[in-house]
Amino acid sequence: MFIDELIIHIKAGKGGDGVVRWLHEKDKEFGGPSGGDGGRGGDVFAVSARNLNLLARYRNKKEFCAENAENGKNNNLHGASGRNLEILLPIGSIITNKQTGEKIYLNKEGEKILLxxxxxxxxxxxxxxxxxNQRPKEFTKGKLGEEADFYIEVELIADVGLIGLPNSGKTSILNELANTRGKVGDYPFTTLEPNLGEYFGHIISDIPGLIKGAAEGKGLGHKFLRHIRRVKILAHLISLENEDLDEAYKIIRKELGRFDKELxxxxxxxxxxxxxxxxxEKTIEKIIKKMQKINPNIIALTIYDDNSVKKFKDFLHKFLVLCANTSITA
Ligand SMILES: Nc1nc2c(ncn2[C@@H]2O[C@H](COP(=O)(O)OP(=O)(O)O)[C@@H](O)[C@H]2O)c(=O)[nH]1
Ligand SMILES: [Mg+2]
Incomplete structure (x- = not known):
């Protein structure tokens, strides 16, 4: 199951207590003080990884603690520090400390941030x-580690987001581009989780579940709409099976706009x-001409013809390069 939001409680480790001890020396009735300091409690870090299923791992575990430190020892020995805790989270995680309101964004792989x-x-x-004061009896206790509730949500970060009505062929194209093995099916909602693939260094994301009413929570669309926010370009798929292509296009655009105008x-x-x-062929050409009025960046394909898939790949690659060169960040 794909989980993209979660609340967990996290605690850093407690510091060890200082202790009161005395040296035991031969021939001396009263040895000096020898109680060591407590160790430091473990810190907690968020570490980003390229694995979208990480949140699902934490579904049944809501408490996370770094290790407490050891108390001081005799002979002035310090207690051992507690081990740090690293919580692996997917790239694209937004971590909100519910106590302080502070937000942390994990945008790159391998980032390590102190929580x-x-x-x-x-x-x-x-x-x-x-x-x-030769024989002090004072000592101090170790301090508690910081602790807080964290709200963690994931927004996919991708170069290309494949959108379109169910059955438009999104998963099939992702599979062609990236050799992923998403489920392909001729009934709606085969893809219940967004799939990610990589194509020549570009991250491609298959965003399922967009239907009429998705922005209001119909189907599963609302769950996936927010993943479009951090996608650089949209590849809007329209199946030629649709009798009214214009309408199929508009349904999706309307949902995008309703959810967030910036999309x-x-x-x-x-x-x-x-x-x-x-x-x-002529019918296809006619359709392309007509749809070009909506958006001149248009291409037609079938996954059953390698040549047309290759043309699409080149087209997509060129478009991505063009966008990068004109520093389009939206
Ligand atoms: N005839 C034909 N069928 C396709 C093509 N691409 C995908 N399909 C079929 O359309 C159905 C839906 O495809 P899928 O990739 O699951 O669509 P998604 O719901 O948008 O992810 C599947 O049965 C695919 O085999 C194509 O180019 N031609
Ligand atoms: Mg699909």
Whole structure:
């Protein structure tokens, strides 16, 4: 199951207490102080990884703790520090500390960001020794580690987002581009989770479940719409099976706009799919001409013809390069 939001409680480790100990020396009735300091409690870090299924791992575990430190020891030995805790989270995670409101974005692979600090260790009685106090009995306790609830949500970060009505061929194209193994089916909602693939260094994301009413929560669309926010360009797929292509296009655009107007400003290409279903080339050309009025960046393909898939790949690659060179960030 794909999980893209979660609340967890995290605690950094407690510092160890300082202790009161005395040296035991031969021939001396009273040895000096020798209580060591407590160790430092473990810190907690978020570490980003390229694995979308990470949140699902934490579904049944809502408490996370770094290790507590050890108390001080005799002979002035410090207690061992607690081990740090690293929580692996997917790239694209937005982590909100619910106590402070602070937000952290994990945008790149391998980022490591401090979430909570472990508590400092307390002082042992050796620390309090001075010329006027040879036998201090003071010590301090270790401090508690920081702790907080965190809301974690994931927004996919991708170069290309494949959108379109169910059955438009999104998963099939992702499979062609990236050799992924998404489920392909001729009934709606085969893809219940977004699939990601890589094509020559570009991350391609298959965004399923967009239907009429998705922005209001119909189907599963609302769950996936937010993943479009951080996609650089949209590849809008329209199957030639649709009797009214214009209408099919508009349904999706309307949902995008309803969810977030800014999604409509993203660079978009139109991909007419399943050209094999129309035998007459001229009809396809006519359709392309007509749809070009909506968006001149248009291409038609069938996954059953390698040549047309290759043309699409080149087209997509060129478009991505063009967007990068004109520094389009939307
Ligand atoms: N005839 C034809 N069928 C296709 C083509 N691409 C995909 N399909 C079929 O259309 C159905 C839906 O495809 P899928 O990739 O699951 O669409 P998605 O719902 O948009 O992800 C599947 O049965 C595919 O085999 C194509 O180019 N031509
Ligand atoms: Mg699909």
């Amino acid at each position: 909570l600090k472990g508590g400092n260790g307390g002082y042992g009685n050796e620390h309090f020794k001075s010329s006027i 409509l400003d993203k660079k978009e290409i139109i991909v007419l799919t399943k050209t094999d279903l129309i035998k007459d």
